[in-house]
Amino acid sequence: MRMKKIVGAVACLTVLSVGAMAAEMSNAKIYEKYCKKCHGANGEGNPAKKGPALNDKDINELFDALMDVQEKGFEGPQHEAMAHNMKVLEKKKGIKVDAQSMAKYLYYSFNPEAR
Numbered sequence: 001m002r003m004k005k006i007v008g009a010v011a012c013l014t015v016l017s018v019g020a021m022a023a024e025m026s027n028a029k030i031y032e033k034y035c036k037k038c039h040g041a042n043g044e045g046n047p048a049k050k051g052p053a054l055n056d057k058d059i060n061e062l063f064d065a066l067m068d069v070q071e072k073g074f075e076g077p078q079h080e081a082m083a084h085n086m087k088v089l090e091k092k093k094g095i096k097v098d099a100q101s102m103a104k105y106l107y108y109s110f111n112p113e114a115r
């Protein structure tokens with residue numbers, strides 16, 4: 001039935017957007033492997049790599065920045081370096097960062113105000 005398929009697809013999307021599925025890489029793993037070198041073990045930033053601190057941003061700032069990075073936001077050119085990083089990650093490793101869950105992860109892991 002067509003309707004059942006649609007309901008199934010919606011349910012599936014909901015699960016996906018809630019967070020990392022078992023088969024996917026968790027945000028913690030993604031960060032550890034692909035973000036830490038430029039943004040620091042605790043989101044404090046890494047000047048040597050020009051990576052800005054992320055631990056001083058609130059959840060909305062992080063979300064907006066990640067949306068911009070993925071070129072779904074308003075300010076593309078501001079995030080050229082990151083836009084490049086995300087494309088490489090997606091093309092070469094098949095890893096798609098979910099802006100919403102990653103913003104949450106970054107905020108609650110690193111921002112002292114979240115605790």
Ligand code: HEC
Binds near residue numbers: 030051066089102
């Ligand atoms: C090669 C170094 C490098 C890697 C790897 C990297 N970043 Fe970045 N990131 C940068 C630089 C440089 C900027 C600032 C310029 C820009 O936004 O393009 C930035 C900016 C950001 C911003 C916006 C911060 C702000 O001030 O608005 C976020 C959020 C972010 N990165 C998250 C991530 C995440 C999540 C990952 C891993 C999937 C990651 N970065 C991997 C270098 C890096």
